[in-house]
Amino acid sequence: MKILTRYVLREFCVPLFYCLTGFVSIYLLFELFGSFSRLVSARPGFLKACTYLAGYLAPYFEWMAPACLMLATLYTMWNFCRHSEIIAMRASGIGFFTIVKPLLAVATLMALLVGWVNEVYVPRYGQWAKLYKAHRFKEEDMEKADDIVFHNAAKSRTWRVGLLVNEEASILEDVSVSVNYPGGGRKMTINSPRAECLDGVWYLMNPEIVYYTELGAEMVSPTPELDKLSLRPFVEFDEKPRDFLLQNRDPAFCSTLDRLHYLKMHPALTAETRRGLVYDLAAQIVAPLACLVITLFAIPAGIASGRQSVFKGIVGALGMFLAFYGPSRRPCCRISSSSPSDAASSGGRDSAKGRPQTGRCAFFLLYW
Numbered sequence: 525m526k527i528l529t530r531y532v533l534r535e536f537c538v539p540l541f542y543c544l545t546g547f548v549s550i551y552l553l554f555e556l557f558g559s560f561s562r563l564v565s566a567r568p569g570f571l572k573a574c575t576y577l578a579g580y581l582a583p584y585f586e587w588m589a590p591a592c593l594m595l596a597t598l599y600t601m602w603n604f605c606r607h608s609e610i611i612a613m614r615a616s617g618i619g620f621f622t623i624v625k626p627l628l629a630v631a632t633l634m635a636l637l638v639g640w641v642n643e644v645y646v647p648r649y650g651q652w653a654k655l656y657k658a659h660r661f662k663e664e665d666m667e668k669a670d671d672i673v674f675h676n677a678a679k680s681r682t683w684r685v686g687l688l689v690n691e692e693a694s695i696l697e698d699v700s701v702s703v704n705y706p707g708g709g710r711k712m713t714i715n716s717p718r719a720e721c722l723d724g725v726w727y728l729m730n731p732e733i734v735y736y737t738e739l740g741a742e743m744v745s746p747t748p749e750l751d752k753l754s755l756r757p758f759v760e761f762d763e764k765p766r767d768f769l770l771q772n773r774d775p776a777f778c779s780t781l782d783r784l785h786y787l788k789m790h791p792a793l794t795a796e797t798r799r800g801l802v803y804d805l806a807a808q809i810v811a812p813l814a815c816l817v818i819t820l821f822a823i824p825a826g827i828a829s830g831r832q833s834v835f836k837g838i839v840g841a842l843g844m845f846l847a848f849y850g851p852s853r854r855p856c857c858r859i860s861s862s863s864p865s866d867a868a869s870s871g872g873r874d875s876a877k878g879r880p881q882t883g884r885c886a887f888f889l890l891y892w
Contacts, residue, residue, distance in 0.1 A: 528618065532626040536600045540630070543592035551581055551588075559657060579653030582646045583776060589634050590814040594822045597627055601826025610827070624823055631819035635812040642811060643779045651777040672768050677792045680704040680711075681761070685768060694721040694765045699728065701761075710736050714758075726761040730754055780808055 555577070556563075563573060604610045604623075613623055672685040686698025701714040712735045716728035733751050735743045745751050770778070770786055778786075783805045787798065 528613070528622070529626050532600075532623065533630070535603065536596055536627055536630060539599045540592055540596035543595050544588070547588045547592060548581060551584060552577060555580055575649065576653050576656055579645075579649035580657070582641055582653075583650050585641050586638050586811045587814070589638050590818045593631055593634060593815055594818045597819050597822035598826040600627070601823055605827050627819060627823065628816070631815045635815040638815060639812040642808060643781075647777050647779045647782065654777075674763070674767055675790075676763055676767075677790055679762070680706065681763070683763065683768070688768060695719070696768070701728075705738055707738070709738050709740060712736060721765050726758045726763070727755050728758060731756055780805065783808070 563576075568576070601610075610620075610623065614620065672683075672688065674683040674685070676682070680703065682702045682704075684700040684702075685696045687696070689695035689697055696719040697717065699714075699716045699719040701716075703711045703713075705711045712733060714728060714731050714733050716731040718729040720727050720729075731751070733745065735745055737743050750756055764785075766782070766785070767789060770782055783801060787793075787801060787805075793801070
């Protein structure tokens with residue numbers, strides 16, 4: 525690594541570290557002010573407490589990172605211009621891209637980190653932290669998801685599940701499945717005390733199956749031998765365990781794949797609901813790009829402010845900060861409705877507190 529690259533990295537990473545530390549400290553203080561006494565009384569242990577705090581902060585990282593990159597870039601470029609270092613570098617024959625390349629490299633790494641946090645960490649630990657706090661930091665009191673209704677419109681099947689036994693939703697209890705004909709009439713109903721998904725195939729224990737004709741009358745089972753099995757496989761059931769998990773998941777903690785899968789499994793959504801879900805999906809996809817875009821925007825702004833007074837530079841930095849975070853949040857769309865009619869009745873606009881949407885990234889992309 526060249527001496528110049530190391531120098532620029534050092535001058536940039538130090539204020540970036542201070543900004544990240546400041547933002548994290550502020551959020552932790554606000555959180556601990558409201559829940560410190562309950563957290564201490566629950567005595568969760570050091571590792572569990574750290575996991576909770578990390579899960580609590582994770583949903584905010586997608587906008588915390590661009591803010592820190594913006595402030596660090598403005599300060600670094602302003603400092604270089606203030607001491608005429610950029611002029612000296614350019615006079616030595618060093619290209620401008622070579623000077624700012626370390627800043628862009630750090631912004632790229634930060635964008636990858638934001639993407640990983642949004643797609644992997646937040647869906648796993650973000651919702652857990654929310655439930656953990658709601659149950660007063662007592663994990664033994666955290667009830668498993670129950671009373672789930674999942675409507676598979678593509679296959680005309682409706683599942684009613686009394687309880688998700690495990691976190692992966694591969695074991696269900698008190699299961700009722702209603703299968704309809706393509707025309708809308710009921711085809712059969714299945715009631716089972718337990719269902720388990722093994723290698724992608726659903727097995728129902730001691731199922732009670734009732735078949736119906738297209739006119740609605742009960743009929744004799746076409747497969748009486750299979751119906752007598754104590755553990756019967758249903759190969760035709762292609763629902764995935766995560767379909768049931770999505771029914772009880774806060775939309776603020778859904779990954780991009782979860783949103784795509786939900787749109788695929790619900791083709792009968794209203795136009796307004798689908799439009800809102802697609803907007804949230806696009807906002808989540810472009811969220812990591814905010815790190816690169818805001819860094820590209822802050823580099824020339826930092827150089828311009830470095831040639832002005834300190835007061836004008838501070839005002840410019842505050843103006844950029846408010847321009848980035850000023851637009852109001854758009855609430856996430858509901859992703860947990862049991863059927864398209866439920867989604868339509870909610871208008872597709874179920875507020876998801878705790879995770880801001882970064883649709884403002886499009887503004888910076890259009891600007892550049």
